[in-house]
Amino acid sequence: MFVDSKAQRKKKLEHFLHQEIAKVLQNILYFERGAENMRVTVMEVYASKDLRKVNVFLSTSLPEVFEVIRQKSGKIRHILAEQVNMRRIPELYFLPWKY
Structure with a gap:
């Protein structure tokens, strides 16, 4: 039972972070000069067991989106x-999201 509740908590956190990170990215790209037309979709969010690291998988048609996001990762956080x-x-x- 205890293990299941931890897994459930992690899943809820991943879902919540998915939504919040998507909102933050949308705002960052909208207000970033030269990035207004860059579109990105948060496909998956996976948290580590200790919840200290999160892998955010993104889908975009423009590779330069990743450079902008990586430069702004501190601000996003x-x-x-x-x-x-x-x-x-x-x-x-x-x-990057791999199909």
């Missing part, structure tokens, strides 16, 4: 920290 009530905001790793 900071904005996320302001919006989310968590003791520790996980380290975010943005990766």
